[in-house]
Amino acid sequence: MKHIEIFKADAQVEPVHWKREGESCPDFETAILLRSLVLPAFDNATSWCDLAEALESVGFGLSIMDGHLTLIDADQGVGICTGRFLGKPLVELSAKFGKPIIRATLFGDACGEFVY
Numbered sequence: 001m002k003h004i005e006i007f008k009a010d011a012q013v014e015p016v017h018w019k020r021e022g023e024s025c026p027d028f029e030t031a032i033l034l035r036s037l038v039l040p041a042f043d044n045a046t047s048w049c050d051l052a053e054a055l056e057s058v059g060f061g062l063s064i065m066d067g068h069l070t071l072i073d074a075d076q077g078v079g080i081c082t083g084r085f086l087g088k089p090l091v092e093l094s095a096k097f098g099k100p101i102i103r104a105t106l107f108g109d110a111c112g113e114f115v116y
Helices: 028-044 048-057 090-097
Strands: 060-065 068-073 079-082 102-106 111-114
Touching: 028 048, 028 060, 028 079, 048 060, 048 090, 060 079, 068 090
Parallel strands: none
Antiparallel strands: 060 068, 060 111, 068 079, 102 111
């Protein structure tokens, strides 16, 4: 049996690109993979903190970008898609968890980070 070295300490890990450059949301196949990773977090969470911890455990986070609840890549800090794209709009999550606490990060651009 051959032993294959899978990981080297000096190897660079390429970032995952969830959507094509210039696109506002992932393509169909990528969306299926993305939803399979994050929807259990949305469905099983009982609070904003639970949701944030569950998303963080799989490499994601939440933010407000351009006035929309946005799933972000935790490593790169880039927006991937909206909550509505995942079938979990902010209005539905607010009804389930209560109103979130959001800190404005850019004035006039409707962006912010969740304080929970």
